[in-house]
Amino acid sequence: MNIVNKLTVRHLKENKRRTWVTIIGVIISVAMITAVATLGVSFLDLMKRQTIATDGEWHVQYKDVYADQIEAIEEDETTQKLVIANDYGYAKIESENESKPYLFFKQYNEEGYHQFPISLSEGRLPTSNQEVVVPEEIADDAGVDYKIGDQITVDIGERHYSEVKEPLSQIEPLQMTEDGINETLEVKATETFTIVGTIERPTWEPSWSPGYTVIGYIDQSKLGADDKVDVVVVLDKVNSSLFKHAENLASQHNIDKVNFHSELLRYYGVTENDNLRSTLFSLAGIIMAVIIIGSVSLIYNAFAISVSERARHLGMLSSVGATKKQKRNSVFFEGAIIGFLSIPIGIISGIAGIGATFNFINAYAIEALGTTEKLLVVVTPFSILVACIVSIATIFISTYMPARKASKISAIDAIRQTQDVKLTSKKVKTSKLVRKIFGLEAEIGLKNLKRNKRRYQATVFSLIISIVLYLSVSYFTSSLQLSLDMSQEDINYDIQVTGSNVAVEEFEPLAKLENVTDATFLNQYTLEGLVEQEKLPDGLKELIETDATLLENGKYPYYVALHSIDHKSFLSYAEDNEINVEDMGNGETPYAIVIDETTYEDADEGKIIRTKTIHTSIGDTFDLYWNDYETEKREKTGTVSIIGLTDQAPMGVNPMKGLGGIDLIVSEEVSDQLLNKEVKVQDSSYLYMNSSDPMATQKAIEDVKKSNMYVYNVYQQRQQDEQIILFMSIFTYGFITLISAISIANIFNTISTSISLRKREFAMLRSVGMTPKGFNKMINYESIFYGLKAILYGLPISILIMYLIYRSTANTFDYSFSLPWLNLLYVVIAIFLVVSSAMLYSISKIRKENIIDSLKQENI
Template identity: 60%
Template sequence: MNIVNKLTIRHLRKNKRRTLVTIIGVIISVAMLTAVATIGVSFMDLMKRQTIADEGEWHVLYKDIDQNQLQAIKKDEDTKKVVLSKDLGYAILKGSKNANKPYLYIKEYNQYGFEQFPIELSSGRLPQTESEIVISDEIINNAKVDYRIGDIITLDVGNRIANDPEIHGPMDQTFSLMTNEKGEINEELKDSSTKEFTIVGTIKRPTWEVPWAPGYTVISYLDEGLLSKDELVNATVVLNKVKTSLFKRAEKLAEKNQIGKVEYNYNLLRYYGVIKSEGMRTTLYSLSAIIMVIIIIGSVSLIYNAFAISVAERSRHLGMLSSVGATKKQKQNSVFFEGFVIGLISIPIGIVSGLGGMGVTFLFINTIIQGALGVSEKLKVTVTPGSILVAILVSIITIFISTYIPARRASKISAIDAIRQSTDVKLTRKAVKTSNFVRKLFGIEAEIGLKNLKRNKRRYQATVFSLVISIMLFLSVAFFTANLKKSLSLSQDGQNYDIMMEVEKGRDDQLVKSILSMDEVTKYNLMSPQYGLTSMIDKDATTDVLRKTESFNDQLVDGKFPYYINLYSLDDESLKTYARELGADYNELQNGLNAIVIDQIKYEDGDAGKYVEAKAIHTKVGEKIDLYSNDEEHEKHQYVDKIQVAALTGKLPMGAYGAYPGSLDIIVSESTLEKLGFVGDNYRMLYLNSTDPLKTQQKIEEIEDVRHYIRNVYQSRQQDEQMVMIMSVFTYGFIVLITAISIANILNTISTSISLRKREFAMLKSVGMTPKGFNKMINYESIFYGIKALIYGLPLSVVCMFLIYKALANSFSYSFTLPWLSICYVVVAVFLIVGTSMLYSSAKVKKENIIDALKQESI
């Protein structure tokens, strides 16, 4: 170790406070980088494990393959495991208590199927031959026949065929029980064959069995050795390595071996970062790059300020080294060596702190996500070599960038300037010139404060830079969070209810009351839909999306475009609740022909490969819309009436799926629907939200003589809700982390800057500045800091936000809007943080003795 490096270490030891402040700054920065990398990896790991727990672990599914095709799949170098399965079909469940589930659904798996899919054994054992089965616990609870382990049952197994010419081929579990208008079963089992099975165990209801499925799950064993050469099975493949190329490889394998159907487990693959859509992949990579750049900028800011202040404090020490013969390179290397030593200490501590902080955070988060969402898996601190290596490399690069400019400055300090400590102070008339307007408006204290800032330009710029970076970090992350949630909501299928049920008006009123009185029901909507209506909308009022289509002008009739109208009427209580949520006038909706118009639509544009949010119509409150009904007999539209727009909203009532370009959703009261003359349809749809949807469905089905169509969509939307909730926890946690780092950065910068100005403040006091005048000067300095930071910070933040918006625009299309509420928070927070920091730091300086402070030459 050379003499300059030894002196550097000695100086670090002697100035323990400054060294500790620098080390803490670097530790915080490294911990932030580690925490962000860990959160991202841990979040993806949680969603991956949760998806596997809910749906099983598989990546590619080849449907209806023979033995030759199966062997080709097994020999593929990417194949790790092959799960064989076969849908045997349906059999009548004798004595079923649930009129909507009259069947047993028999499915066969080979041994790997029992390992890879979430089949949870309740009692007994799993089947080992094709004549053995396990039955769902739900069968025992919902069948009048007392099934026991060891029973031998004979079943006529066949395919469900609908008595509807529009539905072709056998129906699977995704098709609910087909019924006619009288509630009678409108399907039958065909191609039946008699099979005998021995019950060897019971299982819990499989998670993949959708609530509206007409058959209770029964699982048997698929013996590959007994398969005939031409017998068709499904091959579900678990791959050795999951990478983006799997899509092309699977399609190539299918094409080569003439396999007709290939499906992918998109729900699981997306958590590996494997996305088929080019637009979505570009979005993911662009967002990752932008967020990483934002984090690096924040880290550079924090560490740079620590080293910049360090060099400012060491200027006298570096000057003395120069006076005894130290070269520019040696002084520069002294700063680099300081960065190396501090990095050597801080990076390991920062990584451990980041991981430890995430561990503690996850303990609290787990109780939230498991309690509120019923997520079975826990967030674990997932550490990968890649994430740690990225954190270390980014930290090293950050420290190097942060030390480079101070090192260059240090190498240029002359011995005389450094010893006199005159490099940071500019005394030329032009440099410290201030406007007379400042003095007249704010007084002499404000002018002195502004001159102080101009004289100490580098420290002033370092503080403003910290504030600007903090503003950019907070607004960018807040915008990212809001837009990420918006993007997720756009990609949802619009199901905002747990249970849907068809009821008859009048006859089922008592039934509805019984359902709504259940403890588990939290919210409901009773809705009557009226379809088949149209309206001629003026060309200028149509949505922009329609006007861009090639066929738009061809469909115009006298300058108007035909819109399809979906008319929904809500019962009085549902309408009152909905109107209150929107801030609409309920009484106005009950009187006259007034309606709520949904003027925002969300849909998936398959051609563009994007999720789009757009205006459904350009209209205003008070305008009227003509309604026409289809007269099929005369093949023309019959005028109904005009309906007035009482309110506009983008929020759909529970149960409404949302329109698409060229259609419009309109919400009215039941009395308005009757005034329009639509009283023929006597059925209504009851939509429910429940704290326990499965229990609620069971209680409804237990009501005597209930044979209504019930659809429970809770499980199908649960994973999407989990995704949104966990993503919210992740992103808001990120905001809290960024905010904490930003505040620490500002406090550190301002506090050290004030400490370095002790002699300056002592001189002002010695020439007669009163404590009140001193406070006024500090307050005005705070205002100058805040105004300057906002002038630079807000435009730069808008640029960052627009870049994030453009990255999301590859997969999602919606208008760019500024987060005005977040901007207001930032404006208030900047002045609050700067003012608090200045007052806290100056309070410590006030206690200094004037004589001692004037004598002091260095900190």
């Protein structure tokens, strides 16, 4: 180690406070970068494991494949594992559960037992075509007591419904009317199986499926030339080329249909939607740039202040023969020492912080998230390497400018300490209005800022970075949330009970069952409306410009979904949306609430677009028509007055997606007033419920419901959607908390160090008679000047970055750009609070110091 480096190490030891502040700043910065990388990797790992636990691990599915085609898929270079699956068919059983009168036979080869979540309760899995395992729930739910070793002989066939040509599958419920089952089973084979075990109910079986899933074995060697099966493939490498490769493979071997496990592939960062991919990469690029800029500013200020403190020290080195290169390298060496100490601690701290967060979530919130998998800290060599490279690059960038400055310091300027203060009367000139309006203290404070311009600029830069960091990340969070909401189905209930021509009175006993926390009775009617051209959304106006024949007498025919809910639920819905209901019920004009926003996917542009369903106002009227398909005549049923506009739907209403349709919410009284018996015959009746125990509630409903009612338990699907949103919220809001902490630490570090370097200046002011009150006023005005300057630059830059984030999401999601006014207000208030607190904290440390000692202080 040469003499200059030895002196650098000694200087770091002698200035322990500044050294520790710099090390802590770098540790915080490295921890932030590491935490973000680890959090992202861990989050994706959780979603992969949860998807695999629920739906199995597979990437590509080839439908209806022959034996020779299986060999071609197996020999493909991208195939790592191959699963043969077959939906063999349904067999009737004497079930006590009217909604599940079948056994559904699903067959796999041995590899399928490993790739799909099949949980064996007792016995063993099948090893031949004549062996099966049955679900353990069948004994309690269906009242059929199968035992291991029993042989069952069943007639297996396909479910058919008169109005549907293709056979019905497990995702389609039992077709029922008030007269009973309205579907047939076409038997294609009679088979005898031996039961060799029991399994838990498969997670991929929908709650409304009509058959209990029975798992069997399929032997590839016994497949005939005309036998068709499904082939599911786990790929050797998962990348974006898999879509094209799979489709080419299917085309070469005359395979008609290929499906992809989109849910799982999404968490590998692989999607068919190029716009979505560009959105994800552009968002990641913007947010990572913001992180790096924030880190650079934090570390740069520490080194810039370090060079300012070491000015006389560097000048003395120069006076005894140190070259520019040696002085520059001394700063780089200081950065290397700081980095050597800080980077490992920062990486460990970042991982430990994420680990502590995950432990808390796993201990207290994992059940509420509705997931079977736990959050695990996933640290990959790549993520650590990225954190190290970004941290080293950040330290280098942060030290480069101070190092150049250090190399240019002349011996005389450094010893006299004039390099930072090169003044002219013009540079420190202030407006006369400042003294007249705010007083002498404000003028002195402003002159101080102009006199110490570099430190002032460093502090303001830190404040600007803090503003940009917070606003950018908070807008990024809200954009992610909105994009996710737009891509999710609107499920706001646990259980749906449907029925044909079922009166509210017949549903009421079900709504009063134990564990039911909320219920809404709903009838839905399909009507039409004619909308004036000026009230149409922009998408329809563009469509009409290309095809004017879509209009009927200057109006566009709308599909109208009229949702009639019980009076109590209607009042609650109106109140939740702050809609005035005082004048309702006068019996003169029927009233309705309009859901006036929708989202739809533009197939040409590959975007999800948010738009108005109709441009209307409260007080406008809307004519409703019923289309009699027998007479092919459109009859007017009535007119409703619009009393409210909202984008929120009541429980059970899934608003229409797309253009040319509208949802109207009315009460039972209004629908009775509007609709005649002919229209009401066409209605569908629903009961929607939330429950504290959805599975128990479903079983209770099955015991008491009528034969023309059917129960859908959508709890699991809703939990999965909410789980994704909640996990995303934990990620993004945790990130905002981290960013806020970094920003505050950055500001405190910069201001406290800057104030510490001004001890002589403050001592001089006190020595010439400035009172404590006047001193406080000066500090307060300096805080205001700092805050105003930071806001003047920080807000426009933040708005620009927010707009860039908006433009990046616009590749996939189309919604209007709006400023987060509440966050802007929070930032303005927080900046002044943090600056004032940092200034007062720093001043409190030097206020009691002796004036003579402070005047003799030298920064060496």
